[in-house]
Amino acid sequence: MERGLLMYILSSQCHGADRTCRPGFYKAFAGNIKCSKCPPHSSSHTEGSALCHCEKGYYRTSKDPPTMACTRPPSPPRNLAFNINETALFLEWSSPSDTGGRKDITYNVSCLRCGADGQPCQPCNSNVRFMPRPLGLTSTSVVVQDFVAHANYTFQIEALNGVSGMGKSTRQVANITVSTEQAGPSLVRVARKDWASQTSVALSWQETEQPHAAILDYEIKYYEKEREQLSYSSTRTKSPSAIVTGLKPSTVYVFHVRARTPGGYSSYSPKFEFATGDENSEEAADQGQVLVIVTATVGGFSLLVILTLFLLITGRCQWYIKSKIKSEDKKRTQYQNGHVPFPGLKTYIDPDTYEDPSQAVHEFAKEIDPSRIRIERVIGAGEFGEVCSGRLRVPGKKEIPVAIKTLKGGYTERQRRDFLREASIMGQFDNPNIIRLEGVVTKSRPVMIVVEYMENGSLDSFLRKHDGHFTVIQLVGMLRGIASGMMYLSDIGYVHRDLAARNILVDNNLVCKVSDFGLSRVLEDDPEAAYTTTVILSIEEGYRLPAPMGCPVALHQLMLLCWQKDRNRRPHFSDMVNFLDKLIRNPSSLLTLVDDVNRKIGTVYLEEPQ
Known part of the structure; x- marks a missing residue:
């Protein structure tokens, strides 16, 4: 009985193994398994097929299993739209209506600059930047920066998936044309070096052509040519010239200039490469001659002014006294209204x-x-x-x-x-x-x-969520942004009173912005405020928080300076911005970590990185 049952089972298995699959079915593996119906968009035309072949226009990648349906490239992106603010062009689109049956959708963005009078479009130059990148995007948006004002651009957004490019499929591209007339002033195209010393370069350029609005100021971005990908610094000037200081001797620097009007910024100019001098350079000697001439001219002009004033003063004393009284009355009124004047900046009014x-x-x-x-x-x-x-x-x-x-x-x-x-x-x-x-x-x-709207929310929760995801130089850049915002508030006479990571918001480009200005005046009376005095005795005794793990020595020194008991010895926000700029320009100064220092640091001071 048992022998007969065993023979029946073996006979059934052998018979099943020999069974072939009819057309429209397949069996990928040998053995006693059933034939499977071909996946969608595939078929088998002969008996005993081990694989179903894709229909025309449908494909599988080498990594797709034979059990997977055949797929095709996606349709083009939909609903292309744009928005321009002061410094950036935002492109957005909707995902394709047909994804081709796949989920691995990505997007490539290409840029063409189109001329007038029917001239053909040309690829954009390398100055146009895409954030986060132009290729392999997984999100349906991108930020374009450093474009030229008063120009026409055509952006091509291509949708791709794993089988794009297979067979003879056409590119799935959607186009959008953007005019940057409203984007800002014209581009600064030519700049020259007037003179250079060991640590400074004097630049000047022709004022941009801007018939619609006045130039508010210019921004100069600069960096060492050999360290282009690491960091950059910037400075501003209201005139079409600037002296950039704090540079290294005998070093080639790259400069970019852009203008700002009430309508926003232009894109950055092309690269201008100028070198600083050494101690024997002719340019440094020329600079000395220029300074002598300027000093003599200023001295002569001052003497002329003094003589003129002397001739006028006897007849104008009474007028001057009356004007002085009116000026003081005006100042007194401004202070009574909470308006404290700061030269060159709009002043905060309570x-x-x-x-x-x-x-x-x-x-x-x-x-x-x-x-x-x-x-x-x-x-x-x-x-x-x-x-x-x-x-x-x-x-x-x-x-x-x-x-x-x-x-x-x-x-x-x-x-x-x-x-x-x-x-x-x-x-x-x-x-x-x-x-x-x-x-x-x-x-x-x-x-x-x-x-x-700030996409990444508050800084404290954002850093906790992405702990360990950022480099030290990225974090220092975020810190520099916060210090710059606080320097602005300090310069116009506003006191925040509640600067904390929870009150800093982060946008999609990791730009940090100071927020929460509504409750700062009542914090001192809030019994549930975030800060208490329950650790106050330890602070009075000199206790300070230790450096976080992996913290550079330079940053911990800055922390300790900010925590000094004597407020007059704490750095100003402008000091912190300058110090952080130097760290960003010289990332090697961030390599020395507190963890690696075995000796105790004695005197703490704000030391410029070498």
Whole structure:
């Protein structure tokens, strides 16, 4: 009985193994397995097939298993749109309507600059930059920087998947043409070196042609030619010339110049390469001669001015005294209104100095029609209500992402005033490292404050989420942005009072921006504020937090300086920006870590990296 059962099983297995698959089915592996129906978009035309072949226009990659359906390249991207702000062009699109049956969709972006009068388009030059990159994008957006103002560009966005390029399939490309007329002033095309010393280079250039708006200032970006990919520094000037200092002797530097108007920045100029001199260079000697001539000229001019004033002073004393009194009265009025003058910068005005707080809101914040705001989802909660993300429709432009703070219903007039106080403060700021106010809604409900949207949220949670993902030089760059924003606030006379990582927001390009200006004046009275005095005795006794693991010595020295008990010995924000700039220009100074230093550091001082 058992022998007969065994023979039956073996006979059945052998018979099954010999069974062949009919057309439309396949068996990839030998053995007692059933035939499988061919996957979608594939077929077998003979009996006993071990593989189903793809239909025309469909493909498999070498890594795709035979059990996988055949796929095809995707259709082109959809809904191409763009938006231009002061310094960048944002391109966005929707994913293809047909992905070809695959999930490995990527995008390539190429750029053509198109001339007038029917001239053919040419590939963009290497100065145009794409963030994060032009090829192999997995997201449906890209940022274009350093483009030329007053030009036409055509961008081609190509959708690809794993089988793109197989067979004779055509490229799946969508085009969008962008005019950069509104992007900013014309490009600075020619710059020259007037003189150079061991550590300085004097530059000048022709003013850009800008018939529509005045040039506010120029930005000069510069870096060592041999260290182009590491870091750069920048400086600004209001005239078409500058003296760049703090350079290395006998070193070639690359300079780029761009102009800024109320409409925004131009793209950077082409590369200008100039070298610093050595101690025996003729240029350094020429500079000395120039300085002698300038000194003599200034001295002669000063003498002429003194003589002129002497002749005029006897008849103008009474006029001068009256003018002086009027000037002092004007200054006194400015101080009483909370306006402390700082030369060269717009000065912060405390909204609490206004008799009617709503006047400050209308003076510093733009009123937005609520029909232009589209709220999409709630992303958090504030003291006064919900915080949402959404879109703001800008007339003549594409919608932009924004964050919207709303004032919850049932509020008192004091709560409304305190809520809008933040907008009165933010509306006075204009700096790339300060959160930007788009406007307010005060004439309808709910009352709203609309600000730019920061994709990566607060700095503290962002760093925890991406712990170990960034290099030291990237972190120093983020730190430099924060210090630059705080230097701006300090220069215009604003005190933040609550600078912390939770109040720093990070955008998609890792730019850090200072935020949260609404509650800084009440922190001292807040019983649940983030900072307490329960460790205060240890601080008084000299205790300071140890350096984090992997922290460079130079940064820990900066921390200790900022924690000095005598506030007069702490560095200013401008000192920190300059120091961090030097670290970025010389990344090798960040290689020495506190962990590796076996000796205790005695005196702490802000030492410039060599």
